[in-house]
Structures are given as C-alpha cells and as structure tokens.
Amino acid sequence: MGAKSVRKFHPNAALTNKALTSLATDLKEQLGSTAPPADGSGDTGTTTTGTTTTTGTTTTNVSDPTAPETMAQLDRSLVQAIGLGKAAKQFTQGARADGLAVPGRFGTEVVARLLGLRLNHPAAQDFLELRPQDPATRAETAYSAAQILDLGLLADSWQIAEVKSLAADFTLPQVNDWQRQILKVAFSKIGMPYIWGGTSDNTETDFGVTARGGYDCSGFVWRVYKLQSYPAEGGLASTLKGRTTYTMSVEVPRSKRISFQKLQPADVIFFGSRGPSSKGSQVFHTAIYVGNGWFIQSSDRGVALAQLTGWYKKKFAWGRRPLREAGLQP
Secondary structure (H helix, E strand, O other), X not given: OOOOOHHHOOOOOEOEHHHHXXXXXXXXXXXXXXXXXXXXXXXXXXXXXOOEEEEOOXXXXXXXXXXXXXXXXXXXXXXXXXXXXXXXXHHHHHHHOOOOOOOOOHHHHHHHHHOOOOOOOOHHHHHHOOOOOOEOEHHHHHHHHHHHHOOOOHHHOHHHHHHHHHHHHOOOOOOOHHHHHHHHHHHHOOOOOEOOOOEEOOOEEEOOEEEOOEEOHHHXXXXXXXXXXXXXXXXXXXXXXXXXXXXXXXXXXXXXXXXHHHOOOOOEEEEEOOHHHOOHHHEEEEEEEEEOOEEEEEEOOEEEEEEOOHHHHHHEEEEEOHHHHOOOOO
C-alpha cells in the first residue's frame, strides 16, 4: 500500500480511496481475477453516481483519493476484486427472498467472513476492533490482503469455489412474522466485531477495555432477545434471564430443549464439548439458527453466517425456542 519499509507503513493510519483502489488492482493482477465491474454485481443497496459512492449510511467522495474508506467498503472492494461480487449478491437475494430486511453490506460481509478476512484481536486489545462503519486502518487492510494472497490463484482455489457453491444454493425457509423480526435484528449486526462482554453497537467498557462496539456470542443473543424492543412482544424479553451462555442453556428444562432435527428459524442454539450429551457446564457457545442449515453467531470472525455442519454439527448440544416460551408462536 505504498510503504517502502515497516517504519513508514503507519498501521493505524486510515485506508484511503487511492490505496484501496491500488490494492484491488494489484490483487486482480496477482491472482488472475476476472472480476466484473463493481457496480451492479455486488450487494444491492450500493450505488455509484458521479462523484460519490454510497454504501449503507456512508458516503465517500470517489473524486478525492485521500478520502478514508470504511471497513464495509474495504470488504466490498476485496470481495469484488477476487470475483465474488455475484456470490455476495446471491447471499443478499437469498436472505431477502421471503421479505427479510438485510443491510446493504450483508452479502459482502457474509463472503468476507466465510473467507476469514477479519482478524479477531485479543480481548485486551478490543479497542482495535472496528465496526463496518468505522474507517479501515492500513493494518486491518494488510491482514485481509494477506489472507486473500494465501488463497493462491483464484481459478485453483477451493475456498473460492466453495463460497461460490454455497452462495448459488443459499436459500432460507419461509418464516412467520415473529421469526422475521428476530432475524431482521440479528442480520442487522452482520460484520460487527467480536468483543468480549460486548452487547451493543456503541461504545462500551467491558472488563476494563473500552471498545467502539460489538458482541461476544451470548452478548449477541442477549441483544437480539433481551435488549431489543419489539411491538407487542409480551414477555419475550423475560425469557432469557441469565447473561452467560451457560445460564441461557440451562434455563429451559430438558423436556423443552430443541433437538437438531426440530430446529426452526430464530431458535437459540448451544454448543457443548460433548455435543448432544453435554451437561450445562460443558456448553461453551451460543448462536441463533437461521434455517436450511445456516446460523448466525458472533465468533472470532465477528457477527457472521456459518453452516451447521461438520464440527459445529458435532458440537451442537440443544436449542431453545424463546418465541414459544413467550407464547408468540406454537
């Protein structure tokens, strides 16, 4: 990104429009990308008009090469550069097919995190974590670029092929109005960073470390079900009583636990070291089921979609259905 030495790199400096444009061009050349033009092939909700590019709520003057780029814009540019703009659009379209509202960055954030383009900083350095709307730093950009370079030639990359396949097949089941409201809030957090103890989009000080905003796994579930207000929600907020993953997992009796085969969209799911045979004390992670084998979580890749297959399926312990517990659905 223009630096000739480590001393001149300035890792915490903002990524500029000029630097990002140059990086995207270099990646295309080095990796053999045949990416189509950015406009029209990526996430909907992003438009280019004359001298400004608008993504979500952020507007960048593209005629100014020194203008800073946000984390969301960084991810969008990188996803486009490696030829996955169509995949990003397919994820967005799949989520919106049944009337779900998702942010404009949804598809590119799903793709970026499936490829592991984000670095999760240690808890003591959570002040370094950046939200989608925050200006991207040169350090975060360099990490993402290194992850992309590690993919090798894009035509030969199994990771690229896998993301394309997942995007092409991505659909969500029909949901009822309450499930739609829950998933809308959950999806609105896509791309937020993992913050130990975090429960908010805004600045918090957790365990002595001040962060701009973000979520840990149970904090994400807590935000969606406990802290978020919904019209005519009745007792929904009171269904979750404890803030930790362990407490959430043992609040429901065994007879009310949801098995893997009976999961429905908006169910809260738990993972344990012994899978379905886990005790409450062995539960270590929680997330929200989306449907058709997908779930949304806050993990080392931030708030992201993941498939409930492989290791996750093996470690799946049980689920619970707060919407049913609150009497909002059968």
